[in-house]
Amino acid sequence: MIDSLGPKIEDRSSKIHVSVDHLTHEYPARHALFGAPSAPTRAVNDVSFAIARGETLALVGESGCGKTTTGRAILRLIEPSSGGVTFDGIDVLGLAREPLRKLRRRMQVVFQDPNTSLDPRMRVGLTVREGIEAHEIAEGAAADARVARALEEVGLRASDAAKLPHEFSGGQRQRIAIARALAVEPEFVVLDEAVSALDVTVQAQVLALLMQLQRDRGLTYLFIAHNLAVVERIATRVAVMYLGRIVEIADAAKLYASPQHGYTKALLSAVPVPDPRVRKKRLTWDGT
Template structure:
């Protein structure tokens, strides 16, 4: 199972990564029932990636692909089944008790649903102060002052501290959530679909706020999303997940201009382009996403793949996430170069040799929005 353990090397950056995740796996066991074996669902399956100081790594994929579980496992809000999580050299996965609580200051989270993420029985001020008081970062009076400052920093008024969450709109609540995350001065923030529950007009405001904060405070983001236009706007690098695995990981520009994984190609071709004059050729996948309790053998994407060289080997060999171009990692044995050589593929039943397949190049640039054409 762990053939894709090869470390995606850092590319344009020097120095140690801020966060380094290796072979992260989270398995959920369904309850045993009479006459039925307990099923094991791999929500996150052997995922490895690095996040560098100050960058934004986006994790994209459709619902149920494991992106939220990945984010929450890094924070230990969900206990990972196995794998290593290193933050600034410290092994987060091994921390316990008070050491873990201390560590939590460094990594925060912004939630998708601004309605369930704020305690309805606490004032906004109390919500923002809580983290400072837990970690002893401020006395009560200082915390009150700082909560007001934080509210202003996220574009709200300091007086709102005495109000309750239900008095605010979704966008305002999301700003309160941001202020709460900032209250403990973290270095890394996991943004778990922070704008997908908001109106489009408000989305842009919150995205801009996040970008301003990143610049001012030198924050590092893991940005979990399914909206590709948002990702293209905010991300430095993008990881694409499918059925619990990272199938492609590249610099944002490379990924959007030349996606190599057939799944990513389909995903990008499905993204809407706000231009009625352009016609689009979409790659339409066949079938549904397989049940994560019963994963396809070999490449998890092979039953739905549209790569012309797809063959028996794809159903047998688990494709390693390997570097096809500098900094561009793809899990596909049919996109050359690959370390699973042709002889190996043939012995696994392969009949079609690997070949570069770039269907989006033909329809380019119609599949992309204007921002990143290069």
């Protein structure tokens, strides 16, 4: 009995890729000219979860719930107030500048709006190439070949490297942002509302692309989104955030079939049904 349990437990823990422990992030108090300062805002309040290698954990919730702040804290794009983040056992928050820079090759991010995340005056090839050179993965002709391959992998042409962002549609620009993130061959990617701004037909294509790339490369995703119907397509597990806290975390199939928390139920009941013959009963959540 003990023999058969032992390796199983070990197996499970060795699969943990990213772990977040009691993460808290406070924004400092606002100081009014007169009177007492307001209390600091807890954007993220004691959040813990683990992501296994190869899975997609979705972080969902409404605006201001802390999901984006959590994603940024994991990548140390912001310094959280307290708590821990480990990446394959490495203490991310304790890393010095240089080892953190090296680790960044393994964890990448794609943001919502490619219009602001891509430099409008920089040719697309250079944008993709930047990371390859910064992380000393390749240079010269070898770097060119990598840029070409990265563009082709997201469904663009190698010749697109010579173009500027404005020559592409919104969906194509998001593909460029994905190519840039994947060109350095990361293991973990934070997708922060990465398909939210896209039209539905383009959104479906980009989601399919992300899932294909995940299968091909064994990528691990943290998928931050507000659209529960989109999340259902891609997530292995779902964590629901409300006012800085995780109120429910479960396997995706289980969460959608039988949500446990009142807030999750309210959120699911508010998603409009694209069928005029169906009227869904709306549930409300009073926040207690």
